[in-house]
Amino acid sequence: MKKIIISTLAVLVACPAFAGINHPNQGSSWQMWGMDPYVGLRGGVSYNNLNYKFDGNKESITDTVIQGRAAMGLEICDTVRSEIEWSIFSKAKDSADFGAAGRVDIDTKLQTLLWNSYLEFGSYKIVRPFVGLGAGVAFTDVKRDGALIDRHSESKTRFSAMGTMGVTFDMERFAVDLAARYNYIDIQSGLHNFGGDIGIRFMF
Secondary structure, eight states: OHHHHHHHHHHHHHHHHHHTSSOTTSOOSOOBTTBEEEEEEEEEEEEEEEEEEETTEEEEEEEEEEEEEEEEEEEOSSSEEEEEEEEEEEEEEEEEEOGGGOEEEEEEEEEEEEEEEEEEOSSOSSEEEEEEEEEEEEEEEEEEEETTEEEEEEEEEEEEEEEEEEEEEEOSSEEEEEEEEEEEEOSTTOEEEEEEEEEEEEEO
8 A cells, every 4th residue: 555655646746847848838738638637736734523433422533634635637627627636634543431431542544535626716817716526435444442442443435525615826837726625424423524735736
């Protein structure tokens, strides 16, 4: 898994060099079905809230995590784009009192693979706000441990949805995006992730 992650990031980091080969006044060097491709790298911080049920009790397991995202997409027109995005979140850790089970430690690992679509609006050429929606799958690993219970791990692939709003700074060959995001993952009684990130997209 680590080799795949390193290889993917190496390709994405190398892409900007190819993106800048063309003269800045020219259009994209190539297109896919009449649409301009791009790659994007994003990073930020988010707040995890997992509603965890155990031994007849439900508690909120919360933590602040770091998030990293890599995307490959197409600009369908000047204001609409669509992409496949892979996200990795650092481990979320928290503990809660579950009645007779006592104090239980909960660790959550999360990755998502989403298909996102964005709509930019406004008449400004460089600065434009945008909204976006996405759906896909989440790969989760939730572990629990405590003094009165055995250690237990549960890995699941579940539905995930994303909503976002932000602003993009379009520099023609690349764009900088500032975004606030909400992710929902269908595990336990629901995992809610609220965060913000900054990203850069390189156009070809």
